[in-house]
Amino acid sequence: MSQRRDVKLRVNGIAGQANIDVRTTLADTLRDEFSCTSVHLGCEHGACGACTVLLDGSSVRSCLILTAQVDGADIATVEGLSDDDGRLHPVQEAFRATHGLQCGFCTPGMIMTVIELLREISEPSPAEIRAALSGNLCRCTGYQNIVAAVVRAARQLAHGS
Amino acid sequence: MKPPSFRLESPDTLDEVLSSLAEHGGDAKIIAGGQSLMPLLAFRLARPELLIDLTGVADLDHLSVDGTTLTVGALTTHRAVEKAAETTVPATIRSAVAHIGHVGIRNRGTVGGSLAHGDPSAEWAAVALAYDGVIVAVSRAGKRRIAADDFFLEPWTTALRQDEVVRELLLQVPLGLCGSAYFEFARRHGDPAVAGVCAVLFADPAGTVVQARLSVIGAGQVAVRCRPAEQALTGRPLDPDVLIEVSQFVVADIEPRGQDEDEHRHQIQVVGTLARRAVRSAADQISKVAQG
Numbered sequence: 001m002s003q004r005r006d007v008k009l010r011v012n013g014i015a016g017q018a019n020i021d022v023r024t025t026l027a028d029t030l031r032d033e034f035s036c037t038s039v040h041l042g043c044e045h046g047a048c049g050a051c052t053v054l055l056d057g058s059s060v061r062s063c064l065i066l067t068a069q070v071d072g073a074d075i076a077t078v079e080g081l082s083d084d085d086g087r088l089h090p091v092q093e094a095f096r097a098t099h100g101l102q103c104g105f106c107t108p109g110m111i112m113t114v115i116e117l118l119r120e121i122s123e124p125s126p127a128e129i130r131a132a133l134s135g136n137l138c139r140c141t142g143y144q145n146i147v148a149a150v151v152r153a154a155r156q157l158a159h160g161s
Numbered sequence: 162m163k164p165p166s167f168r169l170e171s172p173d174t175l176d177e178v179l180s181s182l183a184e185h186g187g188d189a190k191i192i193a194g195g196q197s198l199m200p201l202l203a204f205r206l207a208r209p210e211l212l213i214d215l216t217g218v219a220d221l222d223h224l225s226v227d228g229t230t231l232t233v234g235a236l237t238t239h240r241a242v243e244k245a246a247e248t249t250v251p252a253t254i255r256s257a258v259a260h261i262g263h264v265g266i267r268n269r270g271t272v273g274g275s276l277a278h279g280d281p282s283a284e285w286a287a288v289a290l291a292y293d294g295v296i297v298a299v300s301r302a303g304k305r306r307i308a309a310d311d312f313f314l315e316p317w318t319t320a321l322r323q324d325e326v327v328r329e330l331l332l333q334v335p336l337g338l339c340g341s342a343y344f345e346f347a348r349r350h351g352d353p354a355v356a357g358v359c360a361v362l363f364a365d366p367a368g369t370v371v372q373a374r375l376s377v378i379g380a381g382q383v384a385v386r387c388r389p390a391e392q393a394l395t396g397r398p399l400d401p402d403v404l405i406e407v408s409q410f411v412v413a414d415i416e417p418r419g420q421d422e423d424e425h426r427h428q429i430q431v432v433g434t435l436a437r438r439a440v441r442s443a444a445d446q447i448s449k450v451a452q453g
Contacts, residue, residue, distance in 0.1 A: 003168050022169040022212075025199075044162070045200040049265065058240070058268040064199040065269065066192070068169055069214055116264065134350030135263025 007071045011036065012080025020067050027051040027062035030077060038078040038108040042137070049136035052109035053077050059116045078108040081115075091115055091153040100149035102140035110136045114150050123154045164202035171214040175221070175299065175328070181213050182324045183301040191215050191326055193236060196262070196270035197278045221273070221328065224249060231292075231332040235273025243267060251334055254292070257284045257343040257359060263351045273327035276312070279319040279383075281418060282353040285330075286313055286384030287343065290376035291359035292332035298325040313383040316418070339363045340446030344435040345379075354379035356431045358411070360439035362394065364447045370394045375407075375436065380428040381415045389414055390436065399444035404437050411436040 008017045011034045018033035027044075030036040030053065039062055042050035046064040053062045054076035081089035088096065091114050101107040110133065117124060117132045124132065129150045130143070138146060172178050182189055190209040192198050193216055201207040215221070221236035226249050233242065242250055243258045261267055261275070261284050275285040276296055286309075288294070294309035298321055305325065312320050321327065335341065345357035356379040363372040373394035378384045390410035397403050412433045417425035 002166055005169075021166075023164045023166055023202075025164070028163075045203045046196065046266065047200075049263070052265055055268075059265045060269050061196075061265045063203070064195050064266075066169070066195065066199075066212075066214075068171065069192070069195070069216055113265070131350055132264065135265055 005068045005071075007067050009034070009067075009070070009072075010074045012076060018067075022066065022068045024067050025063050026053070026055075026060075026065040026067050026070060026075075029067040030062060030075065036077045036079050040105050040108060042105065042109075047137070048106070048109075049113065050106050050109040052112045052136065054112055054116065057116075059113050076112070076115075078111055081111070090156045091118070091149075094149040094153035094156065095146070098145045098148040098152055100141065100145040106136055106138040106140075110138070110146060114153065117150070118154055118157055122158045124150065126151065162203055162205055164199070165205050165208050167202075167209055168211045169214060170211065171217050173217055173219075175218050175326070178213055178215060178218060178326060179299060179301045179324070181211070182326065185211050186323050189213055191277070193274040194238065194269040194271040195274075196266045197274060197280070215273075215326070222271075223329075226334065229334055229336055231334045233272050233330045233332065235271060235276075235327045235329055237272050239267035239270050239272070239275070240264070242272065251341065253341040253343050253359065253361070254288050254332070257288050257345075257357070260284050260343075260345050260347070260354070260357070266351075272330055276330060277319060277321055277327050279313060279315075279317045280353070281313075281316045281381065281383050282357070282379040283384065284343075284345070284354070284357060284378065287357050287359040287376045287378040288332065289330060290384055290386045291341075291361045291374045292334065293374065294333075295331040296321075297328045297331065298322075299328045300325040304328075310386060313385075316383060335361060335363060337363065338366065338447060338450060340443035340450075342439045342442035342446075344438045344442070346431050346435060356380040356428055356435055358432065358435040358439045360436070360443045362399075362440070362443040362447060364399075364451070366451065367398075368447065368451055369396060369398055371396075375411065375440070377411060377415060377432060377436070380417060380432045382418055385414065387411045387414045387436075394440070399440075399447070404440055404444075407440050408433040408436045 002021045040050040042048035051063040189211040223234040289309035296307045341361040361374040373391040
């Protein structure tokens with residue numbers, strides 16, 4: 001017999017709610033109830049980082065969070081990054097420009113982690129970038145162009161160029 | 162996999178948590194940050210009938226210094242400790258905590274959760290042991306103070322009773338002429354430590370060690386304090402011969418946890434190297450302060 005709860009979440013600025021089985025992870029709730037299919041399930045045990053979202057501004061692995069534990073929280077996913085005209089956020093644009101993705105599966109997790117990183121360190125070195133992204137695994141790119149994307153996005157955000 | 166079915170309680174008070182634990186015993190598990198428990202649920206290695214969510218209980222995430230005692234509430238996240246001011250949390254503790262997993266894990270994972278989980282590679286175990294830690298555990302029966310030295314019993318097994326919850330960790334933060342360091346080796350950022358060593362040294366104005374605390378994680382069966390190494394350091398000046406002797410004591414004290422002889426040899430080598438580096442770094446800090 002499953003136990004259910006009503007949970008309120010503000011996702012990408014829009015308030016909403018869902019009735020979920022208490023064992024439902026935040027990742028599954030975001031995908032199934034809030035249409036945030038950018039939240040990818042790579043490993044479902046916190047190792048790959050593909051499910052990374054911002055919870056009240058901090059990066060978290062949404063597959064390791066029970067939805068019922070974060071009632072009332074503010075969530076940011078990749079879906080909320082581009083502006084109303086569809087223009088990409090500088091971090092998204094940088095990933096596009098440097099070919100920092102191939103299959104794209106790890107990319108939303110990478111981007112949300114990068115957003116937090118750049119808030120903390122405005123122009124991180126490649127070593128700092130690799131350390132900060134060590135929890136986000138990519139099987140396609142070899143990471144080189146991902147690091148280039150972060151360097152490019154940092155420059156854009158810091159200097160507008 | 163998805164977690165198996167369980168009931169979930171989300172109490173507002175510690176009393177309610179403790180009542181529930183007392184009532185349900187081994188059928189219940191506390192969930193806080195979930196960074197260790199959720200993977201176990203995902204693999205269905207844990208199948209508790211009841212999860213008790215601790216995160217709704219107020220006043221468990223304090224971080225404060227009173228004289229030489231640093232109090233870390235059980236729900237304090239690793240990230241909060243990592244980002245704390247130097248005047249609150251010494252650099253060595255912050256640096257040890259920065260080795261825990263990745264940022265996303267440190268944003269949710271809690272000190273109490275790490276201690277209760279009893280991972281032999283847990284950085285918090287190294288810190289608790291090296292800083293004379295006391296774990297304050299509460300249950301419906303009352304409060305119990307457990308010395309870190311008595312807390313880590315076997316891999317994944319602590320001295321906590323089934324009906325107890327970690328409420329806070331008390332650490333003795335050095336004042337006076339002292340140096341400390343934490344060094345760890347892991348294959349990749351965020352991997353469990355192959356080995357980690359935390360050294361805290363107190364010296365007199367002549368540069369002689371009056372007290373040493375040295376803890377090791379990762380390599381042995383459980384996190385340990387290396388008392389023979391500490392005794393070898395005490396009353397001695399800090400010179401290269403002492404460092405080699407110390408690392409030999411540390412290495413002799415470790416019962417390797419690896420799968421085979423090659424892994425044992427590697428762990429022993431890493432522990433010895435890290436012990437020398439940690440003690441040297443702590444000693445250098447003391448020298449600088451003594452000279453300056």
